[in-house]
Every structure is written in structure tokens, then in C-alpha cells.
Amino acid sequence: VDALPPLGGAPAGTPAPGVTTATTAPDDDARIRAVDPAAPHVTVLDLGVTRGDGIFESFGVVEGAVQALEPHLVRLARSATLLDLPALDLDVLRTAVLRSVELHEPLPELLCKLVVTRGVEGATDAHGRPAVTAWVYTDPGADFRRERTEGVDVVTLDRGYRHDVAQTSPWLLQGAKTLSYAVNKAVYREAARRGAQDVVLVSSDGFVLEGPTSTLVARYGDRVVTPATDQGILAGTTQAAAFAWFAAQGLTTAEVQLTVERLREADGLWLLSSGRQSVPIRSLDGTSVPVDDTTTAGLLTHLLGRRS
Ligand code: PLP
CATH class of the missing domain: 3.30.470.10 (Aminotransferase class 4, branched-chain amino acid transferase, N-terminal domain)
Known part of the structure; x- marks a missing residue:
């Protein structure tokens, strides 16, 4: 793909990158x-x-x-x-x-x-x-059908950066979706060594961040939260769609700072991403966590039902 704008730049009146309504020349x-x-x-x-x-x-x-x-x-x-x-x-x-x-x-x-x-x-x-x-x-991508219903065992791993790394050290590119995913994949191998299938990364100062290729979502009663993206993590497109669905169900949603201790108190935990859609977490660092089957099924149906 020739990915740069045509010679002479964008035509006058063309909005900045990120426009949602542009038509294709x-x-x-x-x-x-x-x-x-x-x-x-x-x-x-x-x-x-x-x-x-x-x-x-x-x-x-x-x-x-x-x-x-x-x-x-x-x-x-x-x-x-x-x-x-x-x-x-x-x-x-x-x-x-x-x-x-x-x-x-x-x-x-x-x-x-x-x-x-x-x-x-x-x-x-x-x-x-x-x-x-x-x-x-x-x-065709990976087949996530089993995990979507059965859930995954997750371990928490230290990412080694403070939660404010994006502000203190933007050159580390935390929060950009870069091609350098060797670390993200090494994280999965470490999870396997610890008997788990997935990971929740934690900042060096104790805040819950994201999965190596997914966004974490937690439910506490009628409140659903996800780690705030100013902590050097990606803004998940699947999480955004999930939050719209949760709000339509009458739940409140929020971006927060979350400690690992607070994570363990959740009524339901999910990892969300474009390929897997949503996968419930069934254990955290070897301890079972509640799996909310009703929400899991409703959320998955909604996410798979998206046609745009
Ligand atoms: N966080 C990271 C580090 C990711 O790599 C991904 C997706 O690959 C996500 C979150 C989830 O983003 P999305 O839901 O837009 O796929």
C-alpha cells in the first residue's frame, strides 16, 4: 500500500487523521x-x-x-x-x-x-x-471459541515500568501499538511456565495495566471498570464497544487506577481484544475468581454481533 497522502498533501478541507466520515477517493x-x-x-x-x-x-x-x-x-x-x-x-x-x-x-x-x-x-x-x-x-486467526466460554487462567506479571511511564518517558512508546511485540510474546511463554494461559501486566508501582494483547475489564456489582489509558496502555477498541453495551444494560462504566488487591475482589473479570472478543478469567495467580456466566454470554453475543 502506498500509505502516504497523495502528492500535494490532503485536499483542502480534508479533516485531520482520525476522521470517521471520510469517503474513499x-x-x-x-x-x-x-x-x-x-x-x-x-x-x-x-x-x-x-x-x-x-x-x-x-x-x-x-x-x-x-x-x-x-x-x-x-x-x-x-x-x-x-x-x-x-x-x-x-x-x-x-x-x-x-x-x-x-x-x-x-x-x-x-x-x-x-x-x-x-x-x-x-x-x-x-x-x-x-x-x-x-x-x-x-x-483465519487463532480459534478462541473454547476460551470464550471456558475462560483462562491468568497470572499477574510486573511490566517493570511505573504507571505514569507515558508521561515521564514518552520515548519508551508505552501506549503505542508498535511492531515490537517480542516482549509481549515472551510474557505468554512466562505465563505457560507458570501454568497459565494469559497475563495481566502490573506496573512497578502496583497498578493493574492490561494483557499483553488485550484489555482488562472488571465488574464490581453494577459498576464496570477498566484501567485508565493514561497509564501507558492501549485504548482497546473492543473494550470501548463492551462499555457501550454495559451502559445499555444500565451498568456504570469508568476508567480507573486498580490495584492487584482490588482486582481480586471483582465479581467478574474479562480480557478483551479484536480477535478473541471477550474471554472470562477463571483464576488469578492460582486462585479461582468468580466467573459471571450471564454477563460473559451476553457480552460475547454483543461483541460478535458487531457489523461495523
Ligand atoms: N492491549 C494490547 C497491548 C493489545 O495488543 C491489544 C490488541 O491487540 C489490546 C490491548 C486490545 O485492543 P483491541 O480491543 O483494540 O484489539
Whole structure:
């Protein structure tokens, strides 16, 4: 995908990145190429490959509909800003996502991944601008059906940063969805060594953050909370959709600071993300926690039912 705005910048009157109503210019398609995913396309000199220097988004696709398309694009633009990447053309990226999904054989659920890297060091595009590399691919993703109903055992692990790391040290890029997920994956291997399937990361000063690839949501009676995103964590698109559903059920919702001790007192805990949708937590650090089956079923039905 040619992910930079067309030569001359965005047309006058075009809103800033993150716009939710933009239409796709007819010639956008010329900037997108469908290629054989089995053939090589990325050079070994690409900074996304050599340094993990780039950003990505994973879109859930249910019955052919890309879920939370605009919130994902907004978050991609925010990640690009945090990494000082060039401003991206979200219209062409949106079109590329939709084309990629269209090109896949229809399945009940798919996962679509959009990647943008800093490109090859020193390389510029035809107009002399730093050239990013961008691609989109769609595949069936992992099968989460069992976890969605049976739940997961979770351990808490120290992320090693204070909860205010995004304010004190923005160069650590906490809160950006960067390609550097080697640590996030190492966290899962540590969970497996401890006999668990998933993790809740905790700040070095004792606040609950997020999963390595998910947002944590906790219910206390008729109040549902999630860790506030100013603690160097991602704003979850699935969590946002879940909170809209919880509010429609008459529950109150809030972004909070949560200690591990308080986490253990919850009436229900879930990990949310685009691919898995929602998964209940059934144990925390080896101790069973209540599983709220009714809310689990209602939430999952709502999240899977999203068609935009
Ligand atoms: N937090 C992290 C670190 C993630 O990687 C993800 C998704 O991959 C999430 C939260 C959940 O975000 P979303 O619900 O938008 O998929």
C-alpha cells in the first residue's frame, strides 16, 4: 500500500487523521496492489524487519464485516504520531483493509492485520518524502471459541515500568501499538511456565495495566471498570464497544487506577481484544475468581454481533 497522502498533501478541507466520515477517493485503488502472500515482498533492509520499528492494527472480521474499523484507524494514527512517523493516508489504508478482507474466502471469523513500518533507512518515495512500508493481510486467526466460554487462567506479571511511564518517558512508546511485540510474546511463554494461559501486566508501582494483547475489564456489582489509558496502555477498541453495551444494560462504566488487591475482589473479570472478543478469567495467580456466566454470554453475543 502506498500509505502516504497523495502528492500535494490532503485536499483542502480534508479533516485531520482520525476522521470517521471520510469517503474513499476513486483513484485510491491505484495505490493498492493485491499480491501473492506466499511470495516475498519486504526487503531485508526494512526497519520494520531489522528493528521492529513500525506500528500495526489487528481488525476482527465477523461474517465479512470489519469491526471497529474507524477506531482502529484512529489508534493507528495515534501510534504513528507517537513514533514520529509521517502522517498516514487513512483513506487508502481503510480501502486496503476492506480489499484484503474481500479477497479472502468468506469464513465466519477472520483477522485482518495492517502493518506500517518506517520503511528502508534513508529511502524516499517518488516525491522525496520518507517512504513508509505498509501492507495488509487477512487470515483465519487463532480459534478462541473454547476460551470464550471456558475462560483462562491468568497470572499477574510486573511490566517493570511505573504507571505514569507515558508521561515521564514518552520515548519508551508505552501506549503505542508498535511492531515490537517480542516482549509481549515472551510474557505468554512466562505465563505457560507458570501454568497459565494469559497475563495481566502490573506496573512497578502496583497498578493493574492490561494483557499483553488485550484489555482488562472488571465488574464490581453494577459498576464496570477498566484501567485508565493514561497509564501507558492501549485504548482497546473492543473494550470501548463492551462499555457501550454495559451502559445499555444500565451498568456504570469508568476508567480507573486498580490495584492487584482490588482486582481480586471483582465479581467478574474479562480480557478483551479484536480477535478473541471477550474471554472470562477463571483464576488469578492460582486462585479461582468468580466467573459471571450471564454477563460473559451476553457480552460475547454483543461483541460478535458487531457489523461495523
Ligand atoms: N492491549 C494490547 C497491548 C493489545 O495488543 C491489544 C490488541 O491487540 C489490546 C490491548 C486490545 O485492543 P483491541 O480491543 O483494540 O484489539
